[in-house]
Amino acid sequence: MLRRHMIHGLAAGALAAAAPWVRAQAKYPARPITLVVPFAAGGGGDTTARLLAKGLADRLDGSVVVDNRAGASGNIGAAYVMRAAPDGYTLLSLSSTYGIQAAVGKPGFDAVNDMQPIIMATRDPLILLVHPSAPWRSARELAVAAQKAPGTISHGSAGAGSIAHLGMEELGLVMGASFLHVPYKGSSAAMTDLLGGNVQLVLTTTTFAGPYVKSGKVRALGLAGAKRLAALPAVPTFDEQGYAYDVFDWKAVAGPRGMPPEVVQRLNRALNDVLSSAEVSTRFEADGSAVVGGAPEVLTQALKADIERWKMLVKKASIRLE
Structure with a gap:
């Protein structure tokens, strides 16, 4: 009997300790989300990020703040996000440059294994x-x-x-x-x-x-x-x-590895809804950009393929990145 009471007591204690976390996730977002753009304001990635941020804020009934952290070909902003707490409040607006840096640069983190994919947004x-x-x-x-x-x-x-x-x-x-x-x-x-x-x-x-x-x-x-x-x-x-040339840029949203699955799913659903809206899809199409969307894994697959592509190009062209 004593052992049964002890087990019940431990279980109740565990549930009580977990309750704040459960409540926090249930009402996510409980505070503003930061979407880091690793390039200066005014560029193509910045334009896309701000459009997605507005739509995401509307659908989550919260606030999404765009934070431009430029430098080192996007590595400064990307590293900041990869080292952030994986709670869903610090996200990264990334592009094909992220894959290039993973292939030939020195980002200071594992671009695939330290990153939680959320959605591939567009392809240009x-x-x-x-x-x-x-x-x-x-x-x-x-x-x-x-x-x-x-x-x-x-x-x-x-x-x-x-x-x-x-x-x-x-x-x-x-x-x-x-x-x-x-x-x-x-x-x-x-x-x-x-x-x-x-x-x-x-x-x-x-x-x-x-x-x-x-x-x-x-x-x-x-x-x-x-x-x-x-x-x-x-x-x-x-x-x-007469020139066979098919280089495309993509834009996506990701976070640091370890984010709660429920938060990843909510962000993915919300961003898919943003991308499928007439307002956003029409805007992208008017600029010649194709909406992608889909599951987080679409981003992972594209990133891995890009890393191999750029490794081959750098070797073939003997490119040195200083």
Whole structure:
């Protein structure tokens, strides 16, 4: 009898100790969620993150704060999230650059095993931009000019090891040409210098580039993928110009490993609902971005495939990231 009372007492004590945690998870979120963007404000990743943050806050009936932590090609912001408490209150807005850094950089954490995937949000083809006054009007003209003067035509990127950096390295291989890389702390800074004539090219996503192309502030020489976009019908693909080039950027949301499964599921459901809403999906489609969504595992699979892809490119092109 005494033993039975002891067991009952221990069980009751365990339930009492667990009760605050259970209540905390039941009312998640009980305080503001921070969505870290590892690049400067104003870029494509920042734009996507803010759109998702607004929709997520509405569906969770809470607050989602976007925190830009730029530097080291996204590693500073990513490391901050991977080392945060896995309670669902510190999330990361990540992109293909995250996979590149996992493949060839030194992020300071295990990009696969330290990360809890939540959702793959969008997928964007890369687009190559020049200033309207630039002499090249096609990818072919640019390739010829770059072949005549290797390493002199400059391109701005969001940083060493970013999708814009390695995407341009791959384009150079396809064209049989080389370009001069000028790294920035974000795509918005690179775009500012393109508009100001300080760099000659910028390779970026259609989500970020769309408004600039439509307004005539920049001219697009080519688009990744097999077909043109309805959002930018006048922009030819690299493929139709004779260059097989299919580099895409993706945007996603993740957190640190160890998050409660119930929180991961709630965030995934809410973000899927955001992505399927007419307001958000129409906005992305208008910018040439494809909505992905689905289970967290979709992100894991894409990340692992990207890591292998970029490892092969760096080896083939003998790229060194300082």
